[in-house]
Amino acid sequence: MRRAGFAVLLALVMLPALAIDKAPPLPDPVQQQRYQGLIHELRCLKCQGETVADTQAMFGEDIRRQVREMVQAGKSDSEVRQYLVDRYGQIILLRPRWSAGNAWLWLAPGIFLLGGAWIAWRILRQRRDLLATDTSEVGDEAGRT
Amino acid sequence: MNRFAIPLGIFAVLVVVFAVALKRAPEKQFVQSALIGKPAPDFVLPDLLAEGGTVDSRHFKGRWFLLNVWGTWCYECRAEHAQLLAIQKEGKVAVVGLNYKDENDAAREWLQELGNPFEAVAVDKEGRAAIDYGVYGAPESFLVNPQGIIVHKVVSVITPELWQNTLLPMVEGKTP
Numbered sequence: 501m502r503r504a505g506f507a508v509l510l511a512l513v514m515l516p517a518l519a520i521d522k523a524p525p526l527p528d529p530v531q532q533q534r535y536q537g538l539i540h541e542l543r544c545l546k547c548q549g550e551t552v553a554d555t556q557a558m559f560g561e562d563i564r565r566q567v568r569e570m571v572q573a574g575k576s577d578s579e580v581r582q583y584l585v586d587r588y589g590q591i592i593l594l595r596p597r598w599s600a601g602n603a604w605l606w607l608a609p610g611i612f613l614l615g616g617a618w619i620a621w622r623i624l625r626q627r628r629d630l631l632a633t634d635t636s637e638v639g640d641e642a643g644r645t
Numbered sequence: 646m647n648r649f650a651i652p653l654g655i656f657a658v659l660v661v662v663f664a665v666a667l668k669r670a671p672e673k674q675f676v677q678s679a680l681i682g683k684p685a686p687d688f689v690l691p692d693l694l695a696e697g698g699t700v701d702s703r704h705f706k707g708r709w710f711l712l713n714v715w716g717t718w719c720y721e722c723r724a725e726h727a728q729l730l731a732i733q734k735e736g737k738v739a740v741v742g743l744n745y746k747d748e749n750d751a752a753r754e755w756l757q758e759l760g761n762p763f764e765a766v767a768v769d770k771e772g773r774a775a776i777d778y779g780v781y782g783a784p785e786s787f788l789v790n791p792q793g794i795i796v797h798k799v800v801s802v803i804t805p806e807l808w809q810n811t812l813l814p815m816v817e818g819k820t821p
Contacts, residue, residue: 587779589679
């Protein structure tokens with residue numbers, strides 16, 4: 501009984517997932533996989549926190565159809581992306597491209613990592629120097645009451 | 646050196662960065678069109694107002710035209726309608742409608758009730774022409790010059806102020 505209840509609950513919980521992309525999968529599994537990959541990397545412009553894959557907005561539906569048709573027509577991933585960027589701009593790509601304008605996006609993590617490493621190295625060196633110049637003996641401390 | 650100097654410096658830089666970003670937020674609220682300065686995509690679509698006829702976008706080349714994406718399901722389109730009528734009355738641009746994902750009967754009824762500002766209304770039931778134009782909602786409007794180049798996109802309602810201060814000066818050649 502509890503098991504059946506759990507199964508029903510699980511099915512109910514998963515219902516929204518079924519409702520989003522109503523289109524049947526592409527006959528070619530490789531193409532279906534590429535289609536899935538592409539729509540998970542596209543931003544829904546109507547609801548900017550969501551991917552085209554996860555949105556119920558009309559916009560997502562139309563873009564999914566467009567991507568599906570282009571994949572089926574034998575267009576490459578980059579051709580599909582370029583097609584959309586030409587019309588909607590780079591914002592539609594959830595994975596930003598490497599360009600002069602957003603180079604800092606890609607470089608920032610490295611810069612922060614190097615900066616952090618430099619600070620850590622300085623602190624460690626300071627401590628080592630302190631130890632090297634420390635002439636007090638352990639006994640001095642231990643002997644105190 | 647004061648040990649707080651570096652964190653304080655970083656903090657100050659961040660404050661400036663965020664202040665600038667916040668100040669610029671309103672103009673970044675809407676996705677800027679990637680199509681500005683590019684030729685307006687051509688379309689041939691069914692004509693809402695002439696059964697069996699088609700609307701060909703190339704027909705409007707050689708004139709300024711305003712392509713307005715609308716639908717009866719779109720609340721703001723109702724708010725925009727009076728201004729579209731005013732623009733049409735002024736006669737400086739051809740107002741062309743792109744009826745986006747709508748029902749033909751409802752759309753015709755809407756125009757009968759509120760008046761028709763459109764020289765022609767193309768029916769884009771599936772939203773394919775809309776994708777070509779980079780549309781992601783309604784209302785959206787594109788101002789196209791006589792050479793067929795998109796010079797401006799409005800992602801929201803065309804208010805009287807927007808028309809007077811931004812779009813009309815473009816049409817009259819007062820802004821580059």
